[in-house]
Amino acid sequence: MAHIHLPDGAFSIQWIITWWILAVIILGLCLYWLKKVKKIDNKTITLAAMLTAASFAIFQVNIPLFGGVHMTLTPLTGILAGPVIGSIIVLIVNILSAAIGHGGWGMIGANLLVNITEVTVAYGIYKALSKINLDTFSKAGIGTIIGLLFGNIAMLLIILISGIQGVNQDIQPLLYGLSLIAAVNMGVAIIESFITGYVVSYIKRVRPDILAEESHAGAK
Amino acid sequence: MLLLFRRKSMGQYRMSELSPHIPDLDLITFYSEKGTSLFFRISPWTKAIMLVLIILFVSLDKSLILAVCLYMIVLVLYGLSGLPIKKLFQWYMIPFLFVLSLVLILMWNEPGSPIFSLSVPYFSLTLTDNGLLLMLTLLFKSFASVTYSLFFLMTTRYNYLSAMIYRVFPFPIDQIFLMSYRFIFITLKMVESMIKALRSRGGGLLKSAHRQGKMFAEVFALTMIRSYDRADRVNKAMEARGFSGRYVAATRIPRIGPGEYFSMLAVATMMIYLIWFVRFPF
Structure with missing residues (x-):
């Protein structure tokens, strides 16, 4: 997943508060939806908790590709749990990650916006492609890469708008540096899209009921 | 001593x-x-x-x-x-x-x-x-x-952390958070044993990115499937013991x-x- 790999203190306090407020508003809408539109049941809560734990555990695995890659498979969370439950899952994963030093506490608001973009876009594309006669691997892979592309764009926009405390360069060299990071992120996104494609097609092959049920729950 | x-x-x-x-x-x-x-x-x-x-x-x-x-x-x-x-x-x-x-x-x-x-x-x-x-x-x-x-x-x-989570976060975030924290430990053990099994079959030694990616994807997929099954079992067991949808952290x-x-x-x-x-x- 794209993640703003900046520590606490990189953004000024007003931007930390701004991104937090935006993230809280989105989470508030998710909670409202879960309360008024789709009443959340015990099974969904337990399943969301398990997906959170799985997402966090998977992040701890070092994949020995190109020197080592870690991923939390945010788009996969979106495809399996839907954007609403997915947003809550990424909130908890971000809090747990901040607690162990992966991303700053102040960055959780900004990172949530990036991850919610990934979860929502990946889910939306996966669902949209379901109407076309495409195999599961391609649907999940395309959903993931587009989700991560949008996540990357959100990340760049957040950093460009907020600025980094202590960086006094003009916008052009900053944009050049950030583009380099986005390019590296997209390289990892290609690996992640293949892995997500494999994961979803494997689940489809072994336990198709999980995908059917979760896609249905997310779309309700 | x-x-x-x-x-x-x-x-x-x-x-x-x-x-x-x-x-x-x-x-x-x-x-x-x-x-x-x-x-x-x-x-x-x-x-x-x-x-x-x-x-x-x-x-x-x-x-x-x-x-x-x-x-x-x-x-x-x-x-x-x-x-x-x-x-x-x-x-x-x-x-x-x-x-x-x-x-x-x-x-x-x-x-x-x-x-x-x-x-x-x-x-x-x-x-x-x-x-x-x-x-x-x-x-x-x-x-x-x-x-x-x-x-x-x-x-x-x-106990204190869970009680704080229960008081700070609204429903259902608190419930998902509290349950996920418990599940993390068993899920980590599960992933660890699967990675060990993969390595014992020469998984970590393969150089092909395609093969490597596919093997790790299968580990991740199995993690998701087993997590799903475990969630299903846990939910049924909790409901059988009177779980009504609210997991209360009552520690002072x-x-x-x-x-x-x-x-x-x-x-x-x-x-x-x-x-x-x-x-x-x-």
Whole structure:
């Protein structure tokens, strides 16, 4: 997943508060939806908790590709749990990650916006492609890469708008540096899209009921 | 003697084999449940408020000197609590790489006095004093907040953390959070055993990115499937025992004492004074 790999203190306090407020508003809408539109049941809560734990555990695995890659498979969370439950899952994963030093506490608001973009876009594309006669691997892979592309764009926009405390360069060299990071992120996104494609097609092959049920729950 | 015994037990404690540079949740829990120093008896609310103050401080601070001072204070607190310093330095790897991944690109060509310059046709890179300051300041800010986060986690019992989560977050975030924290340990063990099985079949030795990716994808897929099945089983078992949809964390969290209020006020005043009323050379 794209993640703003900046520590606490990189953004000024007003931007930390701004991104937090935006993230809280989105989470508030998710909670409202879960309360008024789709009443959340015990099974969904337990399943969301398990997906959170799985997402966090998977992040701890070092994949020995190109020197080592870690991923939390945010788009996969979106495809399996839907954007609403997915947003809550990424909130908890971000809090747990901040607690162990992966991303700053102040960055959780900004990172949530990036991850919610990934979860929502990946889910939306996966669902949209379901109407076309495409195999599961391609649907999940395309959903993931587009989700991560949008996540990357959100990340760049957040950093460009907020600025980094202590960086006094003009916008052009900053944009050049950030583009380099986005390019590296997209390289990892290609690996992640293949892995997500494999994961979803494997689940489809072994336990198709999980995908059917979760896609249905997310779309309700 | 007791201390020696405790040190020995901690040393023998099996670490997560997934990634040595990611903090081991088992070890964190071990310390938080078994610790006896003064810091374990401080109200968890005080430690949480101090975390917020530290985040505010590093967000408002622009001075490297202040960032280094804060880091040293937090490191001393961590050490005085009897927490493992050597492990802490191993766990710095990820925050260190995260800071470098962005700042290593942005620190070049910052306005300031040049320290080092590299010129190739059509392209030049200059490291200035301000570029170097930027990297060091962010690095020390990062270490300060990571060290304090781990200090908070490793000196606060799980019961208190769960009660805080229950009180701070609205439904259903609190429920998902509380359950996921419990599930993390079993899921980690499950992933660990699957990775071991994969390695024992030569998984880690294969060079093909396609094959490697596919194998890890199968591990992840199995994790998801098993998590789903476990969630289903757990839910049925909980409902059979009368679970009505609300998981209540009823532990009474120790209140903030008058001395703790005073200490927080003193820290906040000191921070405001240092940030707004003292000028540091850098």
